[in-house]
Amino acid sequence: MYHTNHPLILASASPRRKELLEQLGITLIVVPAHIAEVQQSHESGLAMVQRLAREKARAVAKMYPSDFILSADTDVELDGVALGKPKDSAEAEQIVNKLAGRTHSVHTVACLLCTEKNIEEVVSSETRVTFRKLTSQEITAYVRSDHVLDKAGAYGAQGIGLSIIERVEGSFSGVVGLDLALTLDILLRHSVIHVDNLSCTDDVRDSEAHALKR
Numbered sequence: 722m723y724h725t726n727h728p729l730i731l732a733s734a735s736p737r738r739k740e741l742l743e744q745l746g747i748t749l750i751v752v753p754a755h756i757a758e759v760q761q762s763h764e765s766g767l768a769m770v771q772r773l774a775r776e777k778a779r780a781v782a783k784m785y786p787s788d789f790i791l792s793a794d795t796d797v798e799l800d801g802v803a804l805g806k807p808k809d810s811a812e813a814e815q816i817v818n819k820l821a822g823r824t825h826s827v828h829t830v831a832c833l834l835c836t837e838k839n840i841e842e843v844v845s846s847e848t849r850v851t852f853r854k855l856t857s858q859e860i861t862a863y864v865r866s867d868h869v870l871d872k873a874g875a876y877g878a879q880g881i882g883l884s885i886i887e888r889v890e891g892s893f894s895g896v897v898g899l900d901l902a903l904t905l906d907i908l909l910r911h912s913v914i915h916v917d918n919l920s921c922t923d924d925v926r927d928s929e930a931h932a933l934k935r
Contacts, residue, residue, distance in 0.1 A: 726914060779834065842911075848893075
């Protein structure tokens with residue numbers, strides 16, 4: 722659906738972000754940024770992910786100053802506290818237990834940067850997610866059956882993770898890891914991508930040709 726006009730580097734190791742973009746036809750080069758993801762004192766969850774997204778993009782841009790860099794970060798926040806990624810399964814169970822039956826916020830941030838063009842723009846969204854009330858057996862089974870250690874809040878909004886979510890208010894893709902509406906807007910505005918009208922036209926022509934053969 723979309724065609725990439727300029728080389729786009731994804732400064733993220735997240736397979737979910739890569740998959741979201743590639744499903745739309747966006748061509749990527751993945752170059753993960755290796756930075757310390759630590760919340761600073763008196764820093765809100767939103768401020769933390771905004772800073773981390775910038776730091777990831779800037780770190781990769783040092784190697785690719787003429788290319789567009791897209792970075793992202795996601796934070797799960799409950800009662801004003803950023804939950805982060807669990808260090809082990811025991812902590813993951815504790816986090817999911819805290820979230821069970823309650824509503825929390827997911828802050829998702831994307832940063833588009835090109836040093837040569839003097840572009841650095843950050844966009845963010847907040848989505849409210851409500852979990853079902855879960856039994857201890859469900860929590861243990863979920864943590865053991867999904868790869869939760871690389872996910873903020875110890876859960877994913879896809880696959881088996883759908884079984885523990887009751888309601889999503891906002892961007893579902895943002896909970897997965899990248900708010901596609903905001904990301905597409907920023908990529909289109911800076912002409913990093915364009916709508917591939919040719920492929921759409923070809924699809925229409927193929928459909929018409931098929932209809933004529935009937």
